[in-house]
Amino acid sequence: MTAAIESGRVRSADELAVLLLTVDRDGDPQLLADAEQLLLQASPRLWLMLDVAIRPAWRQARRWSGTAVQRLVQGESSPLGLTVAACHPDGHVREAAVARLTGPPDPGAVAGLGETGSADDAGLVAAWLEHPRPRARAEAVRALRRLGGVDPERLFGMLTDPSGAVTRQITVALRPSVSRLDLPRLRRLLSTSNPQHTRMAAYRLLHERDTWTRLLTDLELANDPSPLMRHRARGDITTWLAREAATTYSKPRGSTADALAEQLRAAQDALGPDRARLLRFHLGLGPSSVRTSPRSHDVSLRDSAVRSS
Structure with a gap:
């Protein structure tokens, strides 16, 4: 058959193209090996003729074309499968097959497919x-x-x-x-x-998840050992208080409120009294949710004693 192909009879090139697709589809190990050996021994002229002949053969085998593309995406293509896929009429399939045969694609090729491809190329x-x-x-x-x-x-x-x-x-x-x-x-x-x-x-x-998750995360990171993380968290609390708190009409409830109160107690020194007080107000948390320093506790006791005397 190789001699017939190389003699220039297009019909034989078409027949060989269909034969290669059939062998790839059926997956018989011996036939796959024979076909791959044939291609390894093929002349440049035969390769050029096959490149032309395999494309219309793919168009006539639409169902197998879809299955072959799935194999390619999942990394299950045989060497013969990659070879015939490299002659696929879809340019993106060809590029993916060539990439598998020659190694991973260049980042620019990946970016290019993202710019010019369609949803059908997502699997590739x-x-x-x-x-x-x-x-x-x-x-x-x-x-x-x-x-x-x-x-x-x-x-x-x-x-x-x-x-x-x-x-x-x-x-x-x-x-x-x-x-x-x-x-x-x-x-x-x-x-x-x-x-x-x-x-x-x-x-x-x-x-991005929701307001209370956002603030709870900020409070947890307010004392983080990483300067970048704690500055980002503290800054976000300041941003929320300045731009969003006044229009956040709901309040945290139940376990969410408890978790926020606990984290606010732990973070109040890092936030400072003004931010801690504002945050407590906008979250609807009572004064008892914030730890009292020993000095302020002594002052409260003294004031209470004065009032009772």
């Missing part, structure tokens, strides 16, 4: 979340957000990525679904045992 991009280069992982997250292919659970697991550039993109991608994220799991990422960029990513997401 998701495979690059494990790219060895941080910039490419960050571009993959950005591309998924643009293509509408964000998987919150998978990205949540990547908040511990060693690169801050990646976690920043993940934070942006997860904001629309922050209310569905596992709150205890997210709060654990604030632990000082985690890197700074992981803690900051968790802080930003907690900040």
Whole structure:
């Protein structure tokens, strides 16, 4: 058959293209090995003819085309499958197949797919979340957000990525679904045992969740050993008091109010008396929720004694 192809008879090139797709679809190990050996021995002329012939063969095999793309996305394609996918009529599929054959794509290629691709390409991009280069992982997250292919659970697991550039993109991608994220799991990422960029990513997401979660997180971090974290938390409390407190008409209740009161007692020295008093007022917490210093306690006793005398 190779001789027939190389003789220039297009019909034979078309037949070989269909045969290769069929072998890839059926997955018979021996036929796969034979087909791969044939291609390894093929001349440049045969490769050029196959590149032309395989594309219309893909168009005629639409059902298998979809399955083959899924295999490609899941990293389950055989070498033959990658080879015929590299001749797919969809340019994004071709790029992904070539990337699998030659190694991970350049970050620029990942970014380009995010700019020019469609929602159908999200599966291809998701495979690059494990790219060895941080910039490419960050571009993959950005591309998924643009293509509408964000998987919150998978990205949540990547908040511990060693690169801050990646976690920043993940934070942006997860904001629309922050209310569905596992709150205890997210709060654990604030632990000082985690890197700074992981803690900051968790802080930003907690900040977006709701008002009481935001303030509770700020209070917990008001005495944080990291200057960046504690200054960010204290500054956010100041911002809330100045710009949002007056129009926050609800009040925390039950265990939420108790947790805020407890954290306010722990953070009042860091906040100072004015901010602590204002925060207590806007949260609807009674004076008893704030610890009294020994000196002020002595003064209160003395004033009480004067009034009773």
